[in-house]
Amino acid sequence: MSRTRPLSSIMFITALTLSGTVSLTATANEALKHVGHVMTHWADTPEEKGLLPVATAEAEIARTHAGFAASDLTDLASMHLHTRHVLHALDPTEESKGPGLGYGLIKAAEGVATHAELASDSEDASDIIRVSGIMVASVGRNTTRRGEEAIELSKEILTGKTPESVAPQVQRLQKLTEALFIGQDLDQDGRIVWYHHEGGLAIATEQMNIIMHSTKQ
Numbered sequence: 353m354s355r356t357r358p359l360s361s362i363m364f365i366t367a368l369t370l371s372g373t374v375s376l377t378a379t380a381n382e383a384l385k386h387v388g389h390v391m392t393h394w395a396d397t398p399e400e401k402g403l404l405p406v407a408t409a410e411a412e413i414a415r416t417h418a419g420f421a422a423s424d425l426t427d428l429a430s431m432h433l434h435t436r437h438v439l440h441a442l443d444p445t446e447e448s449k450g451p452g453l454g455y456g457l458i459k460a461a462e463g464v465a466t467h468a469e470l471a472s473d474s475e476d477a478s479d480i481i482r483v484s485g486i487m488v489a490s491v492g493r494n495t496t497r498r499g500e501e502a503i504e505l506s507k508e509i510l511t512g513k514t515p516e517s518v519a520p521q522v523q524r525l526q527k528l529t530e531a532l533f534i535g536q537d538l539d540q541d542g543r544i545v546w547y548h549h550e551g552g553l554a555i556a557t558e559q560m561n562i563i564m565h566s567t568k569q
Contacts, residue, residue, distance in 0.1 A: 383481050384567060386471035390464055390488065391560055397460070398453045403467065404488075404560055406453060407460035407495065408553055413441040413452050414502065415529040421509075422526040425519040428512070435509045438525065442499050442506070457532070458499040464556065465492025471563075480566040484559040487546040491556040494549050495532055502528050 391402040398406065421434035440450025442457045465488075471477060472485025505525050512518030535544040535552030544550045546559075 381476065383471045383474035383477035383485075386467040386474065387481065387485075387560075387563055387567070389467040390471070391564060394463065394467075397455055403460050403463040404553075404556060406455055407457055407464055407492075408557065410441045410452055410455065410457035410460060411495070411529070411532040411553055414438045414457060415526075415532065417441070417451070418522075418526040418529040421522050425522060426515050428515045428518065431512075431515065431518055431522050432510055435506045435522070435525065438529065439503065439506045442503050446503055446506075458496055458503075461492045461495035461499060463492075465489045465496065468492060468556075468560075478566065481563055484563050487551070487559045488556045490546050491535075491551040491553065491559075494535070494551055495553060495556075497549065498528060498532055498536075498552075502532075 389402065390404050393400055394403050394406075397403065417434040417437035421431045421438070424430055436447050437450045437452070439447035441452035443459070444450070444452060444454050444456050468485045468488035472482050472489065474481075477485065502525060505521055505528065509518045509521045509525065512521070531552060533552045533554050535550045535555065537544050538550050539548060544552070544555075546555050
């Protein structure tokens with residue numbers, strides 16, 4: 353003889369089903385959400401662009417003006433001017449005026465590291481997102497460290513009183529801002545890798561492009 357399921361049991365099962373559906377919806381595409389924050393959209397960036405494009409743009413401004421500063425090592429005023437422009441691109445709280453986007457490389461790189469790691473750690477992350485996300489997060493932290501080093505170097509330059517006293521630091525600043533992109537061969541083994549604090553933004557861009565391509569397949 354068939355038994356009728358009690359109404360309370362039916363309501364309980366229905367509630368579990370509905371709550372499960374809500375939970376799945378809330379967590380669906382969690383990894384892709386963080387990928388989007390890195391590549392296409394973040395709320396407080398200029399024009400709400402992705403964190404990696406903003407980091408790359410600020411790094412390019414810093415590299416350009418470090419090059420300008422190093423173009424004439426006899427002109428103290430020019431070295432000071434363009435070093436301030438580098439500072440503005442790195443962190444506008446350190447230098448309020450300049451040609452940067454007003455967001456700052458360091459803030460953007462920290463955001464890249466955070467959201468790449470969150471994407472990699474998400475339960476719904478693909479294998480590609482897990483692996484490439486780890487690489488991108490590492491590069492984000494590398495870039496933050498280089499940016500902080502460049503800020504300290506810039507401050508040294510701005511306290512210099514003669515071209516001769518600041519010229520070596522200006523040349524170091526130029527190399528350091530180039531390393532924001534290409535990274536640094538810190539162990540001098542003839543290659544630059546994403547780990548061991550070596551990788552630069554070029555590796556992050558490469559890996560994020562791999563992730564973006566994988567999501568379209």
